[in-house]
Amino acid sequence: MAATAPPLIPPDVRSRLRGLRLLPQRASGNHGIGMHASRSRGAGLEFAQYRAYEPGDELRQIDWKLYARSDRFFVRESERESPLTVWLLLDATASMQQADRARRDWTRLHAAKALAACIAELALQQGDAFGLIALNGDGVQLVPAGNGPRQRDRLHLQLQALQAHGQWPAQERLAPIWERITGNDMVVMIGDGFDEAGIALAERLAKAGRDVVHLQLLTVEERDFPFRDGHRFRDPETGDELLGDGAAIRADYLARFNDAQRRLDARLQAAGIRHDTTCLDEPIDAPLQRLFARRGGGGA
Template identity: 35%
Template sequence: MLAPETLHALRNLPLAAKQAAEGFLAGQHRSRRRGTGLEFSQYRPYQPGDDLRRLDWRLAARSDRYYIRESEVETSLLVHLLLDASASMNHRDDNGLTKLDYARLVLASMAYLATNQGDAVALSILRPEGVQHLPPRAESRQLPRLYNLLEKTEAGGLFPTSAILAPLTARRQRALTVFVSDLYEEEAEMERLLTRLQAVAGEVLVLHLVAQNEVTFSYRGSITFEDLETGQILQLDADQQRAAYQQNHQEWLRATAQSARRHGFDYHQLSTADPLDQALREFLRRRETQL
């Protein structure tokens, strides 16, 4: 897998998504069921009530026996991709990528995979002023629309309120929901949204983005931090605070993972310094269980 900064350097989201996903496409195992699709599978004896349009008349003329042509069709599902576009997603890692940059690559690659497997893909961008929603479509033309929306997305403000997010949970429709976020929230607003989506749509896959410099606290000396969402300023000596920060951060990560799993979400932590293979593997694994 190419490094995420290499994919980002292409400055071409469709090409980056294809590069990241193609290795998975080669080995994917498509789930199939018998139906009336276009790919022929086998014959079976005619039974009263069968659709006569599927009867093989040529074989009947040669053998004086009546057989129905069965075919295989690929199973598919609705994949709903959700992107947290609050201001904290502008945090930049040491490799030059912001969390938003990494999230774009992940979601674009998943959309490429899902579309190539015949899934209907929807995308919702969650911003404080409202939700930008691309309705689900199971067609190749959906990808350019989705790429365009991701490329135009900018992060800003706080995570949207429950009132703004209400349309996302208004309709009951089975789907695999994929939520990509750094999970910074004020009062469990993300947890409430995902719990409601789980109730109306089913499985929720949570991909928790963590920048490598957040984990290692790679800063040195006296430094000024600004909260990207509240604007609060904090000055400290990074070397003196590193050990305490790392302990607190690890405790927060553990508590966040435990809370997500306790609510029944499929939770996975991703580093913005890592290739996309873990994210795509978890997506395909979860997709397989939905079919």
């Protein structure tokens, strides 16, 4: 009997998702007021109904007069005006196979799949549509945008089957991205941030008016470079190799790596793209907590 695949979202992470909300940048204060437009219920302008208070809800949403009458906390929910579609743009090139020696069964792609499932769960909670676009050596793999639990199941099946291989697709193979993602959609890009073509795509999407969020996944070894002896370093996408003594090149590597990270941050910020970097030793929802926690609005 085949082993059952582990859940994409661990139970402890799922419980923390209640405190998050996918708030588009245009509604975060820089481009107007109020929640994004959606048919779901949230903290919008038109009152819709009450519901019981849950940890993570903003205190300003509590109806204190109702509390005085009932001795129970209720939150005022509101109808939002028009739907949001969230697109998960997932890097599935060969470099996403990378893992740390301390945990070889947890690759960058495993983390990316879990993170994508978390974002889909948030969209589902809000009643918003969501879809998946994965890119690897095969080109573009697509789960068209849709709503509801069945859409979540379709997305999970595609994520479970997704394999990392090859390089970033050529420009002419990216047409489905522009055919599917419309001007009011949110695009959440998940990858290692090392493909110049991927960063250029994020900039093009932002320039075209899409609300882009970039989530970068790094291994612990990329961040800390713990190598102390001779190693053969190999690029999984090009096959290029470098022989070097870890202790001898560590300082230069870290200086170059940190400089590259600063330049990437500045480049994405200049394009108006929200960005967060997380490592494989962090909780999978850590970047979402930093960007989308209700107490902090939409993040920056």
